[in-house]
Amino acid sequence: MTTHPDVVTICSELIAIDTSNYGSRGGNGELDAARYVVGLLRAAGYDPELIVSEPNRANVVMRVAGTDRTQPGLLVHGHLDVVPAEPGGWTVAPFEGRVADGYVWGRGASDMKDMVAMMLATLRRWAARGVAPRRDVVFAFVADEEEDGALGAEWLVRHRPELFDGVAAAIGEAGGQAVPVEAPDGTVRRFYPVAVAERGSLHLRVRASGTAGHGSRPNPDNPVAHLVTGLARLTEHRWPLTLTPPVRRLLDLTTQALGLDADLSSAEGIEAVLDRIGPLREVVEPALRPSTAVTVLDAGYKYNVVPGEAHAEIDVRSLPGGEAEQLATIDRLLGPAFTRSFLSYRPAIATRWDTPWFDAMAAAVRRHDPDAVVVPYCMAGGTDAKPFAELGIAGFGFSPLGLDPDGRTPAGMHGVDERVPVAALVQGLELLDEFLRTV
Ligand SMILES: [Zn+2]
Structure with missing residues (x-):
């Protein structure tokens, strides 16, 4: 040293x-x-x-x-x-x-x-x-x-x-690091996203229950079948686009700074903005929706035995305030054969950008880069x-x-x-x- x-x-x-x-x-x-x-x-x-x-x-x-x-x-x-x-x-x-x-x-x-x-x-x-x-x-x-x-x-x-x-x-x-984006007029604006929110991380273990039996006599209450069909419904689900307040603010400031005509009232309008904001897309897009990803499967122990239950693990990411509704949707998609427990439960967090704290960060950035556009954002992860x-x-x-x-x-x-x-x-x-x- x-x-x-x-x-x-x-x-x-x-x-x-x-x-x-x-x-x-x-x-x-x-x-x-x-x-x-x-x-x-x-x-x-x-x-x-x-x-x-x-x-x-x-x-x-x-x-x-x-x-x-x-x-x-x-x-x-x-x-x-x-x-x-x-x-x-x-x-x-x-x-x-x-x-x-x-x-x-x-x-x-x-x-x-x-x-x-x-x-x-x-x-x-x-x-x-x-x-x-x-x-x-x-x-x-x-x-x-x-x-x-x-x-x-x-x-x-x-x-x-x-x-x-x-x-x-x-x-x-x-946050607080420059993301340069080219405006339609060819000028480059430097955005500095500062995180004021984070999506939640809810890790689920789900269990599909059914009737155990011999593999040569299939029964309609097979938990492995319940598991894969329920997970298929979940995987095919398209989570609705939801503009949380920081993301709304981010899109407002971004479209303003770039001089973009934008319709932020529809999913199509927002998708169109994403195509025009270059690398800032990676900051915006993951925070537009909650998400689910099936990550672990665990079912059965012998090819000629229908087991009594089957399991999976799901990585769930929630938007601020959206946990209860998202979990209700997951339950509905999986169906009645399922029960679930949390491997971890860390709901989303959010704070405000219209505060002296945020203003002080923005001012500090602008002292070093007078053209900086400091914007709030919601982090995809945790x-x-x-x-x-x-x-x-x-x-x-x-x-x-x-x-x-x-x-x-x-x-x-x-x-x-x-x-x-x-x-x-x-x-x-x-x-x-x-x-x-x-x-
Ligand atoms: Zn880190």
């Missing part, structure tokens, strides 16, 4: 600590990375707390007192774990942490050791310059986000809620914002990066050759530092 590492070095050194999260199949855990974080912070004069949830699984939490302690606090959270990487197919070894060609390369470079490095560099800068933020800022470096947070954010919420006393809002992954929301903390996806003057962009999240542009990281630090100090 260098004595005074900058944000790029910190990001590279974090990548070189392999924190692959294999879920129940083990992995290295985050303890070494958490110790690295503690080391950097202690060297800067802070007193962070290392919180071990299970052997080798670790979190680091630290509160920096604000100058105005009557203000509600802000949480900034980043996860220390990463998804595993198969080195085959990578140009650069995924856990080397190489800095080359204007990028920091490696697993975690954009999800989200870049943000963790910016958080650390911000803290070290505050210590060196003797500055304090306006309000209390709690920094949480957490374990286990890439599984379900049970040993990270959720564990802290269950066992150490007092760490977040007085905290009203949080920022974490993912993050640690969900467990923190259980404490009443409004979650925003805001892990800002700057622009690379040569057009490099972050890439390879959960894929090969994950990387983050050095210039984006260096500017992102300025943006994050300024936002956290002044919000």
Whole structure:
């Protein structure tokens, strides 16, 4: 470890600590990375707390007192774990942490050791310059986000809620990064989506019951047949397009900024907009509908025996407030032979964009990119914002990066050759530092 590492070095050194999260199949855990974080912070004069949830699984939490302690606090959270990487197919070894060609390369470079490095560099800068933020800022470096947070954010919420006393809002992954879109007149507008909502993750195990018997005497109450026909009905179902408030706002601002004629009152009109917003489509489309995907089948034990029951698992993603209706539809489609239970139940979350929190994020982005169009959005998947929301903390996806003057962009999240542009990281630090100090 260098004595005074900058944000790029910190990001590279974090990548070189392999924190692959294999879920129940083990992995290295985050303890070494958490110790690295503690080391950097202690060297800067802070007193962070290392919180071990299970052997080798670790979190680091630290509160920096604000100058105005009557203000509600802000949480900034980043996860220390990463998804595993198969080195085959990578140009650069995924856990080397190489800095080359204007990028920091490696697993975690954009999800989200870049943000963790910016958080650390911000803290070290505050210590060196003797500055304090306006309000209390709690920094949480957490374990286990890439599984379900049970040993990270959720564990802290269950066992150490007092760490977040007085905290009203949080920022974490993912948002605050430029998405360029070409308008019909040929100009390029830069959109910065900031997440104000997340679809819910409900993982179902379903059981179809029926009458067991000999395979040579088929009966109409065969649970395997109930299972496949029920799942077929579910799979063929087209979930209706639903404009939740943040998505409506996102589409309004986007069509305005691009000068698009749009009819947002019909599904066809919205589909037509999707074709004209380039890469922003990926931000909008998954939040337009709830979804279901059958992921596990489990039925029968011998070819000449009709079993008494058959099972499947379904990955259900819900829109904010839509859980009850979606589950009722699933029950209707599956039919009366089915019962269900939850493997996990994390309903969707949503907060508001017409708040000083969101305004402060937008202002911070515009100070660095005056042409920025900052828009709220609903994330398709889930993050640690969900467990923190259980404490009443409004979650925003805001892990800002700057622009690379040569057009490099972050890439390879959960894929090969994950990387983050050095210039984006260096500017992102300025943006994050300024936002956290002044919000
Ligand atoms: Zn992540």
